[in-house]
Amino acid sequence: MTFWLLLTVNSITFGGLLFLLAAGFSLIFGLMRIPNLTHGSLFMLGAYFGATFVGGYLSLTFNFWLAVLMATVLVAAFGAVIERFLLRQLPGQPMAQVLVTLGISFIVADFCLMVWGGDPVRVDTPESLTGFLRYGPMVFPHYRLAVIAIAAAAALGLWLLLDRTRLGAMIRAGVDDPDMARVVGIRVSQLFTIVFALGAGLAAFAGIIGAPILSVYPGLDQDMLPLALVVVILGGSGSLLGSFVGSIVIGFIYNFGQALLPELSYFVLFLPMLVVLLVRPQGLFGRFVP
Amino acid sequence: MSALTVNALCKAFGGLHVTTDVNLNVEPGERRLIIGPNGAGKTTLFNLITGELMPDSGSIQLFGHDITRVPSRRRPHMSMARTYQIITLFPNDTIIHNVSLALLGLSPMRWNPLIDMKRQGHIVEQAHEALKRVGLSHLAERPLGETSYGERRRVEIAMALAQNPKVLLLDEPFAGLSIDERRDVHQLLLAIPRDVTMVMIEHNMDVALEFAERITLLHFGEVIVEGTRAEVVADPRTREVYLGH
Amino acid sequence: MSARVIALAVGFVALVTLPYWMPGIYYINVSSQILFSAIFALGLNILAGYGGLVSLGHAGLFGIAAYATGYMLQHGFGHPIAILTALVGGMASMAVYAVLSLRATGIGFIMITLALGEIIWGLAYRWISITGGDNGINLHGRPQPFGIEINTANSFYYTTLVVFLVAFAAVAVFVRSPLGAALMGTRDQARRMNALGYHVWAIRFWACMFSGLLTAIAGILFVYYTQFISPQALDLTASAEVVLMVIAGGAGTLLGPIVGAALVIVVKSVVSGFIERWNMLLGAIFVAIVILMPEGLVPGTARLWRLAWRKAGAQASREAERKAGTGS
Numbered sequence: 060m061t062f063w064l065l066l067t068v069n070s071i072t073f074g075g076l077l078f079l080l081a082a083g084f085s086l087i088f089g090l091m092r093i094p095n096l097t098h099g100s101l102f103m104l105g106a107y108f109g110a111t112f113v114g115g116y117l118s119l120t121f122n123f124w125l126a127v128l129m130a131t132v133l134v135a136a137f138g139a140v141i142e143r144f145l146l147r148q149l150p151g152q153p154m155a156q157v158l159v160t161l162g163i164s165f166i167v168a169d170f171c172l173m174v175w176g177g178d179p180v181r182v183d184t185p186e187s188l189t190g191f192l193r194y195g196p197m198v199f200p201h202y203r204l205a206v207i208a209i210a211a212a213a214a215l216g217l218w219l220l221l222d223r224t225r226l227g228a229m230i231r232a233g234v235d236d237p238d239m240a241r242v243v244g245i246r247v248s249q250l251f252t253i254v255f256a257l258g259a260g261l262a263a264f265a266g267i268i269g270a271p272i273l274s275v276y277p278g279l280d281q282d283m284l285p286l287a288l289v290v291v292i293l294g295g296s297g298s299l300l301g302s303f304v305g306s307i308v309i310g311f312i313y314n315f316g317q318a319l320l321p322e323l324s325y326f327v328l329f330l331p332m333l334v335v336l337l338v339r340p341q342g343l344f345g346r347f348v349p
Numbered sequence: 350m351s352a353l354t355v356n357a358l359c360k361a362f363g364g365l366h367v368t369t370d371v372n373l374n375v376e377p378g379e380r381r382l383i384i385g386p387n388g389a390g391k392t393t394l395f396n397l398i399t400g401e402l403m404p405d406s407g408s409i410q411l412f413g414h415d416i417t418r419v420p421s422r423r424r425p426h427m428s429m430a431r432t433y434q435i436i437t438l439f440p441n442d443t444i445i446h447n448v449s450l451a452l453l454g455l456s457p458m459r460w461n462p463l464i465d466m467k468r469q470g471h472i473v474e475q476a477h478e479a480l481k482r483v484g485l486s487h488l489a490e491r492p493l494g495e496t497s498y499g500e501r502r503r504v505e506i507a508m509a510l511a512q513n514p515k516v517l518l519l520d521e522p523f524a525g526l527s528i529d530e531r532r533d534v535h536q537l538l539l540a541i542p543r544d545v546t547m548v549m550i551e552h553n554m555d556v557a558l559e560f561a562e563r564i565t566l567l568h569f570g571e572v573i574v575e576g577t578r579a580e581v582v583a584d585p586r587t588r589e590v591y592l593g594h
Numbered sequence: 595m596s597a598r599v600i601a602l603a604v605g606f607v608a609l610v611t612l613p614y615w616m617p618g619i620y621y622i623n624v625s626s627q628i629l630f631s632a633i634f635a636l637g638l639n640i641l642a643g644y645g646g647l648v649s650l651g652h653a654g655l656f657g658i659a660a661y662a663t664g665y666m667l668q669h670g671f672g673h674p675i676a677i678l679t680a681l682v683g684g685m686a687s688m689a690v691y692a693v694l695s696l697r698a699t700g701i702g703f704i705m706i707t708l709a710l711g712e713i714i715w716g717l718a719y720r721w722i723s724i725t726g727g728d729n730g731i732n733l734h735g736r737p738q739p740f741g742i743e744i745n746t747a748n749s750f751y752y753t754t755l756v757v758f759l760v761a762f763a764a765v766a767v768f769v770r771s772p773l774g775a776a777l778m779g780t781r782d783q784a785r786r787m788n789a790l791g792y793h794v795w796a797i798r799f800w801a802c803m804f805s806g807l808l809t810a811i812a813g814i815l816f817v818y819y820t821q822f823i824s825p826q827a828l829d830l831t832a833s834a835e836v837v838l839m840v841i842a843g844g845a846g847t848l849l850g851p852i853v854g855a856a857l858v859i860v861v862k863s864v865v866s867g868f869i870e871r872w873n874m875l876l877g878a879i880f881v882a883i884v885i886l887m888p889e890g891l892v893p894g895t896a897r898l899w900r901l902a903w904r905k906a907g908a909q910a911s912r913e914a915e916r917k918a919g920t921g922s
Contacts, residue, residue, distance in 0.1 A: 093701065094704065094705055094708075145881065149885065154700065155885075157701065157704060158648075158837075158841060158880070158884045159884050159885065161834055162838075162878070162880035162881035162884065163877065163881060164834075165876055165880070166873075166878055166881070169873035169877065172873075173870075173871060173874075281829065281830050285708070285709065285712045322720050322721045322723065324716070325712070325715070325716020325719070325720055326716060328716070329709055329716070333713075336709075337694070337697060340698070340702070348702070399789065401788075421788055422791055422793055422794070423791075425791035433789075437783050437785065438783070439782050440782070446775075450790065451790055453772055453775065453776065454791035456772075459792060460773055460800075461773055462768050462771045462773040463767060464771055464772065465767075465770045466770060466774075467770070512791070
């Protein structure tokens with residue numbers, strides 16, 4: 060019983076992390092109509108940067124949360140540069156843009172290998188959250204509960220951004236009908252840069268928040284990208300609610316799958332995605348068909 | 350037996366009714382013109398007839414055969430051909446290749462992965478014939494991307510005619526053409542023999558009216574007026590539709 | 595004789611005499627790698643270049659053929675049975691792959707194939723009882739076609755060369771055929787092809803099967819070359835690399851995938867010796883090509899060459915005119 064409860068909490072935690080990763084991917088896919096194949100590497104890059112800031116850089120160590128902020132901003136800026144100087148060279152050519160993101164993922168992955176080497180980097184849980192919550196025989200690490208809270212807060216924040224701000228309204232318009240949005244005077248290309256930066260920042264944020272749990276290692280990008288893809292296809296393109304529901308579902312399938320059917324766990328993970336693609340290609344809450 | 354019959358055809362997208370209870374009866378060899386203001390549902394009607402869109406209700410008969418549920422790719426094999434309003438040809442290929450593709454579409458040879466297409470004498474010959482009919486023989490080897498708009502319109506027609514259709518649907522064949530080009534296409538269409546039934550959508554009244562024997566006027570997806578050219582032109586409802594109440 | 599025919603003839607002679615002018619066994623082996631990678635790239639090109647369907651999971655199919663060969667050999671079957679199983683298994687997997695992925699085109703197709711490739715990788719990594727997981731499967735020895743041993747670098751190279759030439763010829767024939775023209779038609783104007791009477795889905799399906807056959811052949815050659823198969827050979831990076839080969843070399847051309855394969859293998863095997871960041875280099879080259887020379891290296895260089903010739907020709911005729919003018 061304890062085992063299942065712990066597995067459930069871990070699934071929700073992982074789901075929270077996946078939400079942070081997938082929300083950015085979903086926004087970029089929704090607005091720019093491209094699956095950002097650099098997303099996994101941006102997650103990894105954020106994690107590495109955060110790890111460096113926490114662990115000490117130029118003989119300065121930073122508070123965990125400050126490190127999170129710095130890593131997020133740094134990678135978001137990098138995302139803006141990618142969109143502005145590379146993707147914008149190929150307007151209206153989604154296939155070419157996808158290929159460019161593929162090429163960049165190679166570059167970023169190798170950059171990380173060059174700077175941080177081949178050994179996994181561990182990140183210590185921030186001191187304020189190193190405790191455990193005990194409930195009878197069950198032990199819940201504070202940090203994992205904190206991740207759930209952070210993901211929920213981020214979900215709320217993103218929802219407020221999309222639903223209550225002018226920027227959010229423009230993004231939603233762009234997702235629903237990019238041509239119409241242009242006609243109405245929305246500077247869609249500027250929006251692209253902002254959303255790509257936002258997505259990159261979210262990925263990096265997820266990376267460093269997840270680092271105390273997952274650590275950071277070469278290949279992390281390849282592990283996370285397919286998960287973002289599955290969540291967004293299942294939940295639906297361009298839908299925040301879809302990413303939310305999708306992440307929780309996938310979080311559960313991933314953890315329970317590994318526990319119950321280790322040999323087929325990857326297959327089980329992708330199965331709902333395949334079913335969705337065959338039966339309802341726009342996903343559970345999607346706004347368009349990819 | 351009529352060449353093309355449409356019975357009570359209906360199509361709606363969500364709440365938007367694009368085709369409402371349309372009836373059409375085209376006799377073999379007839380020259381039918383479909384007119385109507387923008388958004389009347391003319392191209393949608395064509396898409397329903399060729400099968401690119403499935404109707405919600407109603408039926409379509411081609412020479413007595415019910416083709417309502419026949420997949421669109423089979424309809425050319427039943428002698429129905431169509432040209433498009435927006436030119437969708439193969440820009441990287443030569444004109445002769447474009448026409449050859451049209452010919453190949455009806456031939457079992459299209460599944461053959463072994464023979465050299467350029468060496469198939471009868472296909473090449475027929476393609477040249479089709480180009481001669483539209484007066485483009487001299488441009489056979491020209492890549493489509495290097496031809497004028499008017500020439501491309503004629504390639505569209507050549508491709509449709511190459512499939513030897515019994516029913517030919519033309520979607521705005523005169524769109525975007527200069528006066529001279531319009532005259533050429535008009536002559537071309539006049540020269541098509543009576544064993545081909547022609548249904549045309551057109552906006553350009555001067556050329557279209559000359560061509561039409563019977564006219565169907567569509568508005569908001571419904572048939573408003575139908576009859577001979579004289580009847581439709583004289584009908585007060587025609588003026589109403591075009592000029593408002 | 596056109597320049598093209600001469601170039602092809604020179605290339606053919608160079609390939610046939612390769613072991614005699616390549617400086618050492620290492621480079622002969624690299625050449626073998628280039629050749630079977632080229633077969634893999636030619637296979638992907640059928641779909642991506644001629645069909646307009648970029649698959650990001652093709653390494654999965656490559657891997658299935660390789661794993662099938664290894665698995666059968668491991669369980670005591672002879673080489674002919676192993677190879678046959680790999681070919682049949684590879685094509686059967688491709689049929690399933692096609693039915694699932696051909697529900698979409700363009701971006702949707704990329705996403706589905708990415709997912710399918712990941713599923714296959716996941717099975718290779720986790721289904722340890724069959725695949726040995728991370729440890730992979732080891733092979734011992736190579737087949738003996740017509741009783742000839744092919745364990746040396748030279749003999750394996752010639753075997754690979756023969757298979758490559760047959761594969762290349764098959765692709766060349768396909769490209770000129772009606773089915774090839776039909777496939778390219780569906781790439782350029784699928785809706786119009788449907789309206790002209792073509793069965794677009796079926797055409798794409800058969801293209802997938804041809805692609806699957808070439809991919810399986812490449813996988814079999816690969817596993818006999820390395821004598822080892824592990825999940826790394828079919829991960830996302832491997833699928834991305836073959837896409838890179840096709841796009842960088844020139845999608846939809848005959849020579850593009852070959853040049854692309856040579857580029858990637860040379861960077862991986864030779865350049866990596868003196869540039870440690872060869873992965874970054876590969877990524878950067880790829881991004882540069884997609885943005886600056888999107889048609890690929892082969893058509894792009896041909897175009898620049900023609901431009902240079904034309905400029906030189908124009909210059910020469912201007913010179914001649916000037917001289918003629920001053921003469922009279």
